[in-house]
Amino acid sequence: MLNRHPRLLFFGSAALTAIVFLVALHPATGVLGGLIYLLTARALPTIMVVALALGFAWLLPVPLAVRIAVALPLSFLLGLNTALPVLLDLVRYSPAVSYEVRRAAVWSAERHPVVNVKKRRWGPIFVVPFGSRVRVAGDEGCGCMYFRDAAQALYSDRVIATLFDAVGERGGVTDYTGSTTERMDVHIELTVWKEPDGYRALVEFFDHGEKIAAFAQRRIPFRALTDRAGVGRQRLADNFYENAFDILLHDNIFSFLLNAVMPEYFSRGELRAFLLEAIGRR
Numbered sequence: 001m002l003n004r005h006p007r008l009l010f011f012g013s014a015a016l017t018a019i020v021f022l023v024a025l026h027p028a029t030g031v032l033g034g035l036i037y038l039l040t041a042r043a044l045p046t047i048m049v050v051a052l053a054l055g056f057a058w059l060l061p062v063p064l065a066v067r068i069a070v071a072l073p074l075s076f077l078l079g080l081n082t083a084l085p086v087l088l089d090l091v092r093y094s095p096a097v098s099y100e101v102r103r104a105a106v107w108s109a110e111r112h113p114v115v116n117v118k119k120r121r122w123g124p125i126f127v128v129p130f131g132s133r134v135r136v137a138g139d140e141g142c143g144c145m146y147f148r149d150a151a152q153a154l155y156s157d158r159v160i161a162t163l164f165d166a167v168g169e170r171g172g173v174t175d176y177t178g179s180t181t182e183r184m185d186v187h188i189e190l191t192v193w194k195e196p197d198g199y200r201a202l203v204e205f206f207d208h209g210e211k212i213a214a215f216a217q218r219r220i221p222f223r224a225l226t227d228r229a230g231v232g233r234q235r236l237a238d239n240f241y242e243n244a245f246d247i248l249l250h251d252n253i254f255s256f257l258l259n260a261v262m263p264e265y266f267s268r269g270e271l272r273a274f275l276l277e278a279i280g281r282r
Contacts, residue, residue, distance in 0.1 A: 010055035017048040021248050025136065025145070027236045034138070034145055041136070045252040049079045079254025086129045089221040090262055097267045099215040104280030105186050105207045115205075115279065116187035117160055117173040123227035125155040125192060125199060125220060127266035130255040132247045133226040139233065147231045147243045155201055155220070156190055158266050163188060166275040184208065198222060203271065205278045213278040220265045 021044045023029055024037035053075035057067040077084070105115075126133060128150070137148045152158070160173060189204045199220040205213035228246070230239030 007055045007058035010051045010058060014048045014051035014055060017044050017051065018248060020044065021048075022241075022244055025244050026240065027145075037136070037145070038138075041247075045248050045250070046079075046254075048248065049252050049254065050075050053078050076254050079252045080130065080258070081249050083130050083250060083255070086221075086223060089223055090129060093221060093263065093265070094219060095263075095265070095267055096218040097216070097270045099213065099270070099274040101205075101213040101274065101277045103212050104278060105205070105212065107280065114169055114186070115163060115167050116185050117163065118187050118189045119156055119173065120189065120191050122156075122190075122192045123225050124149050125201065125224050125265075126150065126153045126226060127155050127158055127224070127264045128153045128259050129224075129262055129265070130250065130258045132250040132255075134228055134231060134243045134246055135251075136247065144234075144236070146233050146236050147228075149228075149231060155192070155224075155266060158268065159188075159190055159201075159203060159271065162268055162271050163275055166272050166281070167279060194222075199225060203274075205275075213274065215271055215274045217267055217271075224265050 020036070021041065024033040024040065026033060029036075050071075053071045054067075056074060057071040060067060060070060062070075080087070124133070131150060131153070133150055133153075134147045135150050136145050138145050152161075186205075186207050189206065190201070191204075192199055192201045194200075195218065197219050199218075199222070201217045201220060203215040204211055205215075228239065228243060230236070230243050
C-alpha cells in the first residue's frame with residue numbers, strides 16, 4: 001500500500017519524526033530520552049519539514065519531476081511556517097544607527113582598559129530573524145536538560161561580545177543596580193525600550209560616573225522580542241510544549257540558510273567603531 005501511495009509514507013514519517021522528537025525531549029523519558037534526543041535532534045526538524053513537503057507534493061496528479069520541483073519551494077515555506085511574517089519585517093527593516101563620543105576614556109599606566117557592563121533587565125531581543133528562540137542545554141552534574149535562549153542570538157550578548165573584542169580584555173557583567181561603585185569604574189549601560197516604529201537599544205559609556213559617549217539603534221522589529229517562559233535550569237517541564245514546538249518547527253536548515261543571507265538586527269561594525277573611539281583606540 002505504501003508503494004502505491006508514497007504520500008502516506010511521507011506523512012507518516014513526518015508524524016513519527018515529531019513524536020520521536022517530543023517524546024525524547026520530554027522530562028518523563030529521563031536519561032534514555034535525553035540520549036535519543038542528543039543523537040537525533042539536529043536532523044529531526046529538517047526531516048519533518050521535507051517529509052511534509054514531499055507528502056503534499058505527492059497529492060498532485062503530476063509527473064515525478066514536477067512533484068520534486070514543487071517539494072523544494074514547499075519545504076522552504078514549511079520550514080519558515082509561523083516565521084513567514086518575519087519576511088515582511090525584513091522588507092520594511094531599515095536600521096537607524098547613531099552615536100556620539102564626547103571624549104575618550106582616560107587610562108593610565110596603573111589603570112588598564114577594563115570596561116564593565118551594567119545591564120538593565122529587559123526581555124530577550126533576538127538579532128537573528130529566523131530560527132527557534134530557545135535551545136536545549138545540558139548539565140553534566142545533574143544529568144539533566146533544560147531550555148535556554150538561542151545561542152549567540154541576543155542583542156545584549158552581541159553588545160557584550162563586541163565590547164570585549166574591542167577592548168581586548170574582559171570586564172564584569174552585572175545587572176544594573178545604580179550603586180555608588182559605578183562612579184569608580186569604566187562601564188557601559190544597556191537599555192532598551194519600545195517606540196512606535198520598533199525597539200530602541202541604547203549603549204551608554206561612562207567613565208567614573210561621567211557619560212562620555214552614547215550609541216543608539218532604532219527600528220528593531222517588534223517580533224525581535226520573544227520572552228519565553230520555562231527558560232532556565234530545573235524548568236524543562238515549565239512551558240514544555242511551546243518551547244519544544246518552537247525548536248521542532250523552526251530549528252531547521254531553511255531557517256539556518258536564511259539567517260546566513262538575511263540582515264541581522266544588529267549593527268556590529270558601527271558599534272565596534274563607537275567602542276574603539278570611546279576607549280581611545282581609533
